[in-house]
Amino acid sequence: MTTQSSIARPIEVAPRPSGVFAARFLAMGCPCEVLVAGADEALAARHARPAAEEAWRIEAKFSRYREDSVVAAINAGAGMAVAIDGETARLIEYAAQCFDLSGGLFDITSGVLRRAWKFDGSDRVPTPAQIEPLLAHIGFPRLVRSADAIAVPEGMQVDLGGLAKEYAVDRALAILDEARPDLPVLVNFGGDLRANRPPAHAPWQVGVEDARSLPEPWMVVELTKGALATSGDAHRFLLKDGVRYGHVLDPRTGWPVAGAPRSVTVAASTCIEAGTLSTIALLRGAGAEEFLAGFSARSWCLR
């Protein structure tokens, strides 16, 4: 079911403060790195590799951009049931829980809105006439699911991109921690990250960036173990008649959520949990803080 690139992909190792080495690579369309403490450069590179391979595996399996991915096969079903493996079924079941938790805001079928919304910084805001027909193709409950198959109605699309990255972080960390529980590592895939344990001398120092005022972080979080995920709309928006349309779209209306924070950072024990909470909080717009207050995770909203 999975496909693996036959060409070995590069991993670059760069030194970081406090005797840490960062193994860097590209996966899922973003820069990824695995920080390894208490190891020399060669050991860091070797230790980090299974994490990169896991990221590439998940990318190949769940990318909607790849014709040979599981997601592409599901979306090509055109209403027919497509058999899925256990891992895919678990991710979709998790998406169902997210849909439920968010009151329909977190919806893996909302990707079709991209046909109307192109967040390129221009003023091309779509008209209601462009958006209205798309809403007929959105709605997680319209997916027909069983334990080992899924049918996506014609015209609808499933996109697991919003979950795959955080899921990959948790998977990669589990693999590294099982191989060498004694080696402190921090897995960071495109800003969503998780650490197994702190380096010998001090906690991990994680800068939370405010994309509008690069390059200095607006906050530094000390992380001993656990996950941090950040969601935001800083980069992607449309601007028309002085109104800013952020890229956080409400799948129920097809229009951007009002009052969304610039970014939401959540600390939780797993990356998928942190990522889910930060994404839903962003979708809650003005109600982000109120939503987060209902969970035990620590969070920071930047407005």
Added chain:
Amino acid sequence: MQLIETGRQRQLSLAVLGLLGAAGAPVRAADDPLPTQFDSGLLYYQEGDSRVKDLEAVINVRQPLAADRAWSGRILLDSVCGGSPNGAIPSHNQQTFATPSSTSLTPTTAVVQTTTSASGGGGGGGSISLCNNPVVGGVYTVAPGQLPIDQSFHDQRIAVSGGYETALASDTKLGLGAAYSHEFDFASTSLNASIAQDFDAHNTTLSLGVNVEGDDVHAVGGTPVPWSQYNLFEKGGSQRKRVHDLLLGLTQVMNRRWLAQWNVSLERASGYLNDPYKIVTEVDAQGNDAAGAYVYENRPGTRNRTVFYWDNKVDLDYAVAQLSWRHQTDSWHIRSDTLDLHLRVPLGEAGYIEPHWRGYRQSAADFFHFFLFQGSPASGFASADPRLAAFTGRTVGLKYGLPMGKSGEFSVRVERYVQHGSSPANVPVGLQGLDLLPDLRASIVQAGLRFEF
């Protein structure tokens, strides 16, 4: 309200458990053996004007024994031929020289060893050789205006070394090593030890290293007596040389993108420091050389050298830059500076390219003389070895690395080296029109393969 919220947290926790808990990490052996790393390379070096050709093969092996212990080994095989300048300057006349193994300038003399060539020739039977040895009868001639080079030179070198490194504490590392190198006319044995201590949460590393080396020089045809006339063949037995090194290093993480390193090393070499094959031309007051008027060089018996080295690695996101400066002074009054810049640019799945530029300059040793005047007292020190002259060098190169398999890499490096020296400003009439220190051009091609299993 609170009940509902608690319910949400529980729902999320259960969902996470369903996703991650069921999909535990794949089964792996608890004690995956640490892979052995191999790093091999093949280097070909060729100087212009068919001077030196050098083919070198090297294999490095590193075997971790545990996370904090490893041993390493290295074997190097080297085949050189073509020879370097023998120290004599070009002449307006044809010059005739004997290879070091000869005992006379006259090929018809009974004792000429006709089949043995230069240093190392005796060891070469049946082995791989690049050399198309043009020297017959132990004598070679050099055309007018040409820099005298002993084309018969050819040698094979084998060098082996081993090391062991271990952590004494979480912040302290100890390294021990030994090396042996053998050529036909030269053998070298060395022992080294180093200790590195981390401070400030591994942001700072102080290191101290010592190296002791003992060399035996068995010059082909015997070790010439310094200052002796070239055609008298006054030669003695083997000679010895000792080298002691002390190295003090500081490595500092400057910020998350910049790693800096400073080293100071003090080296003391003593014993036989001459090159047994190097001679100095003697000319008369008008600069005319007489056939066979050469003396063997004589260098001081000690050389104290101080080297300062500053290396920077900077992560530029699109590339990693490495910029270093090396400054050396020694008791022979040679001062040299090297600036070296590497820029490694990743090309995604296609690997990386690494442009390289190096600039080098040195001043001459205080006893360096292109030539000597006849009748000047044969005392003090003198050498005409071009390596002790003042010159500048430029290297420009490009390396391409292609990832192979999980952690392997294949790389190709091509470099061009140009060395430029200057002839003395004022020379006697008889030497005018001669290029006493011709430019040197060399090409280097290297292929490397790194893998582990």
